[in-house]
Amino acid sequence: MYEIQERMLVEQPTMVMRGTIKLEDIPTFLGRAYHMVDSQIRDSGAHVVGEPFARYRCLDGEYREFEVEAGVPVVLAVSGHGGVEASVLPAGPAAVTVHTGPYERMEPAYDALNAWLDEHGGHADEPAWEVYHTDPNDQPDPATWRTEIVQPYKEVPRS
Template sequence: MRTYEIQVGNRNEQPTAVAEAVLDVAELGSWLSRQYGAIAGVLAAHGAAPAGPPFARYRPEPGGRFQVEAGFPVAIPIESVDGVRPSVLPAGPVVETVHMGPYDTMEPAYSALASWVHEHDGELAGAAWEVYLTAPEAQPDPGTWRTQVVQPYRIH
């Protein structure tokens, strides 16, 4: 069984530039790749740049689909343009960990974060997000991919 090192932190609100869709799991990889390229292009065309690695938040929908919000943190809020809109990653207490390996093996990271929160008399506070620290195009071996999982929570 894999163990995860849990880090506790407090985040400031982070402006982001995102695209959104409701997708099946099978559609996620190709959609994310297209969107990250498109969002980076929109930012560049407007004199902006990502302020960190790409991220995605997944909210379950009926029928096994997910509402996906994916994009980049930015230094200052953007205007909506060409299917890219402003959003934020929330401020407040978070627990986070880093998963090493393929994306389809990340569920234990989410479980480790949820367990830590419950063991410390807290409750999950909204959707977690994944920060993709390794670009699959640059590192094709999924066993080496590093993904930070960030879960907001609150204390009872």
């Protein structure tokens, strides 16, 4: 069972790397993206203010190909190079839950968020993002991985 929290988000500057990738390439892409973003943050002196995240937009309706934006929140985003760029996470209401366990078993968390939106008159108008609170390189046991899932939404008037 997933607990859903309602949050009001403020716009958050980020530094990210984007790519269009297949499902099986996500781990490789994320590793490369976080390495590139981290390198440019160190070079630029930008200040990280949160955990790494990834925002996914499904392109094929079958969850095999995605547009991915992977990066970190920063105090002030700076121009990047080599595929790293400034971006923002949007302001507004969001439904949030936490999944503990392997990434491959997150579908019930997304189902819980969607059910909550249906019950509360919300419409997901932006892609959700996942905030990774556990680094698999530091904690190899997938059962301990904590991932926060943030789903921005718009309120839909009930008739």
